[in-house]
Structure formats: C-alpha cells, structure tokens
C-alpha cells in the first residue's frame with residue numbers, strides 16, 4: 164500500500180529531524196516545557212470537540228442507524244472518553260503536579276499525591292490504563308469501515324449484475 | 325503509595341500493539357472505499373480520519389512500547405530525549421484529525437449545496453426532455469386523430485352520395501313496384517286458387533314484395549326522416565331484442581352476455597328503429613361466430629358528454645382491414661347470395677345518423693369485431709342548438 168509506505172517515511176523523517184534538533188531534557192525532570200504540555204492539552208480538547216461534532220453530524224443525518232456508521236459513532240464516543248481521561252491524567256501529573264510518580268525498581272512504582280490522598284492516587288493509576296478506551300475506539304473504527312466497504316462492494320456488484 | 329507497574333506496562337504494550345493493528349486495518353478498508361468511488365467526499369474524509377488516527381497510533385504506541393522497554397531495562401533517561409518528539413508528534417496528529425473532522429463538516433454543507441444544485445439541474449433537464457417527448461407524442465396523437473377524422477369524413481361523403489343515388493333509384497322503383505303489386509293482386513282475384521296461373525302470380529307477388537322491402541330499406545338508409553321518438557330506457561330495448569332473437573332459434577349454443585351500466589338514463593329514441601339496428605348487429609355477430617361463440621352486449625353512460633354507448637362484441641371471424649371502410653356501403657356483403665343483401669349495416673347507419681348518433685367499428689381479423697353505437701341523450705335539443 165503506497166500510503167502506508169509514505170506514512171512510514173514521513174513519520175521516520177519527522178522523528179529524525181526532531182531528535183537531532185531537540186536539546187536533551189534534564190533526566191530527573193518529568194515535565195516538558197509548559198508550552199508543550201499546554202498545546203498537548205489543547206489538542207485533546209480540540210479533538211474531543213471535533214469528535215463531538217462528528218457524532219452530532221452522524222445523528223443529524225440519521226446515518227448512525229445504519230450498520231458501519233453506527234460503529235463509527237461508537238468509535239468517536241470511545242475516543243472522546245479516552246481523550247478526556249488522558250487530558251485529566253496530564254492535568255494531574257504534568258500541569259498541576261498533584262500526582263508525582265517515580266520508579267522504585269523495574270516492576271514497582273511510587274505514586275505520591277500532594278492533594279487528594281490515596282483516592283486520587285488510585286484514580287490516577289486507573290487513568291493511566293487509558294488504552295482500555297482508545298483500543299475499543301480504534302477497534303470500532305476498523306469494524307465500521309470494514310462494514311461500510313463490504314456494503315459498498317456488494318452494492319457495486321449488485322448494481323453490476 | 326507503592327504499586328506494581330505490571331498492569332500499566334501490560335496494557336500499554338498490548339494496547340499499543342492493538343492500536344497499530346486496528347489503525348492499519350482501518351486504512352485498508354478506507355482505501356477500499358475510496359477506490360470504489362474516488363470522488364466521494366465522505367470516503368475521502370474517512371480515509372483522512374483513518375490515516376490521521378493511524379499516524380497517531382503508530383507514533384504514540386511506538387513511543388509507549390519504547391518507553392516501557394527502556395524503563396524495564398533501566399535506560400529511562402534515554403526516554404527523556406525521545407519523549408518531546410513523540411509527544412509533539414502525537415499532539416500534531418491529534419490536531420490534524422480534529423481539524424480534518426471540522427473541515428469535513430463544513431465541506432459537507434458546501435458539497436450538499438452543490439449536490440442539490442446538480443440534482444435540480446438534472447431534474448430540470450429530465451423535465452424538459454419529458455415535455456419534449458410529450459409534445460412529440462401529442463403531435464403524433466393529433467395527427468392520428470386528424471387522419472381518422474378525415475377518413476370518417478370521406479366515408480360520410482361517400483355514403484351521402486350513395487344515399488342520394490339509391491334514394492333516387494328507390495323512389496323511381498317504388499311506384500312501378502306498387503303498380504306491379506296492385507295489378508298482380510287484381511289478377512289473383514280472378515283465378516282459381518289451385519290453378520297454375522294462381523301459383524305463378526303468387527311467385528310474382530312474393531318477389532315484388534321482396535323488392536319492396538329492399539326499396540324501403542334503401543329509403544330508410546337515405547331518407548332524413550324525423551324518427552318517431554319516445555322516452556325509453558335502452559336496456560328495455562335490448563331485452564326485447566334478445567327475446568325476439570332467441571325465439572328465432574339457431575342461438576342455443578351462442579352465449580349472449582349483457583353488461584349493463586346501471587347509470588344509464590332513459591332517452592328519447594325511435595325504439596322500433598333502434599331495435600332494427602340492434603337486430604342487424606346481432607344477426608351479423610351471430611353469423612360471424614358461427615354455431616358456437618360468444619356475444620357481449622354492453623352499455624355505458626358518459627355523463628360529461630351526455631352520450632350512451634351500446635356495443636356489440638363478438639369473437640367471430642372478424643373483418644379484413646380492406647373491407648372495414650366498405651361495410652356500411654349499401655349492398656356491400658361478403659356473404660353468398662341469399663345469405664345477405666349487404667343492406668343491414670347501411671340501414672343501421674342511416675337510422676343512427678337520423679338519431680344524431682354515430683356507429684363505429686373495430687375488428688381484429690380472426691379474433692372478432694366490436695360495433696359501437698353512440699347515441700346522444702338529448703338529440704332533440706342538440707339538433708335544435710346546431711341548427
């Protein structure tokens with residue numbers, strides 16, 4: 164597939180350029196520059212907003228009642244949840260610094276909280292399992308697209324016959 | 325609190341791997357869609373969405389996997405070099421996906437507008453084509469109607485001139501025939517009933533009478549005498565005719581069906597003459613169907629034009645196209661001498677004309693014929709208005 168190759172090329176090129184130009188951060192400092200965190204948080208909010216618009220559009224056109232589009236709606240829904248959780252996690256550790264994590268050894272870590280106590284620590288710990296939300300998001304995207312393309316294929320065949 | 329990394333590491337690595345797999349599968353299917361219909365805006369968007377999310381998934385997941393590997397192997401400081409790059413790339417791709425989604429939403433509105441306009445244009449075009457077609461059809465219809473009308477006019481003309489001629493002849497023959505009849509009757513009185521002469525005179529008288537009926541028929545065809553009209557329901561007339569016909573026999577095997585329109589109103593007509601017409605039509609139909617066939621008599625009232633239609637349909641041998649224009653001519657017949665004189669339809673035609681009506685025929689040779697008598701409900705008024 165051409166697009167995949169192109170994409171790989173672009174991603175690698177970006178990696179190399181950025182690696183070469185970025186100055187190494189101080190090893191013990193877990194936060195990036197504040198602008199970096201803020202823009203990343205913005206991107207999460209923007210992303211939530213756009214997925215919300217997508218769901219609105221699907222409902223408005225009543226596409227979400229058709230198979231394929233329904234899965235794409237679920238996908239947008241999970242991605243919104245994921246983005247919100249990721250946003251909160253970034254907020255807690257990088258922006259507000261209410262939660263500070265450090266490594267004890269290869270398999271244990273220390274979660275300290277400046278506020279909120281162990282409840283917040285547990286909440287943060289669970290929020291860190293955000294893949295449990297974004298993997299279903301992508302899974303539904305894949306299912307939706309697969310059903311849509313199967314449907315279109317059948318339609319073309321049916322029309323051709 | 326101190327807690328194990330293991331679930332986070334596990335979910336991170338497995339989740340990252342699954343994200344890459346699903347996003348690449350998504351691109352594949354989006355690609356299949358766009359290949360079907362490259363100009364479809366929705367598919368284009370879905371491809372961008374899939375590619376954007378895949379880029380995000382790959383950059384993020386590769387980062388996460390790498391991070392966990394580095395942490396577990398104790399090289400976490402290296403992660404701090406990669407982290408800003410991976411993070412920025414994630415940020416950027418997330419923004420790309422969001423921007424594409426918003427842009428798509430706007431583009432969709434515009435696309436809808438263009439689409440609607442195109443639809444409207446197509447609609448107008450097909451409407452124009454349809455109008456054009458109906459116009460052509462209408463011209464054709466009118467031309468065909470004109471042709472039929474012309475033919476009918478020609479036939480009326482011809483029948484009128486034949487009528488003049490035959491009425492002249494009939495008139496001239498009428499007096500001598502009367503004289504022949506009178507003298508024969510006179511001579512008969514002076515003869516013995518059993519004598520040869522008496523018998524010969526009877527033969528002369530019989531043939532003179534035959535001639536007289538023919539001459540009367542001819543006069544009926546040509547004469548524009550006012551019919552003696554009474555107000556009567558056509559259904560009663562038809563019933564009388566059917567009783568009369570059945571009494572004359574030879575109709576046992578022929579199925580005669582009537583389909584009467586309940587809405588038919590009584591109308592003024594010369595019922596004796598109309599009966600004669602119906603008998604003529606039924607006798608012709610009986611001859612056409614042979615021993616075993618079906619005849620359908622139906623009536624219909626058309627209030628808009630105030631007309632009553634009576635049709636006699638049979639499934640007999642039908643009429644050849646070349647004969648169709650001649651069947652109303654006096655003495656036109658396809659039957660052998662003795663079976664028909666060719667006056668039935670000519671007389672019927674004259675009677676219906678005198679009623680201000682019309683008689684039409686349509687036939688498929690071999691399949692049968694339909695004769696339709698159209699009578700105006702208020703002929704007196706109509707003729708008054710016309711004159």
Ligand SMILES: Nc1ncnc2c1ncn2[C@@H]1O[C@H](COP(=O)(O)OP(=O)(O)OP(=O)(O)O)[C@@H](O)[C@H]1O
Nearest residue numbers: 608609612642651657658664665666667668669693
């Ligand atoms: N129902 C019919 N089916 C087929 N041919 C018919 C029918 N009615 C009339 N015709 C044709 O029209 C011709 C003229 O009919 P018309 O009734 O004027 O004369 P005729 O039946 O031949 O003689 P007659 O004077 O005894 O009625 C017929 O000879 C026949 O060929």
Ligand SMILES: [Mg+2]
Nearest residue numbers: 604608668669
């Ligand atoms: Mg006849």
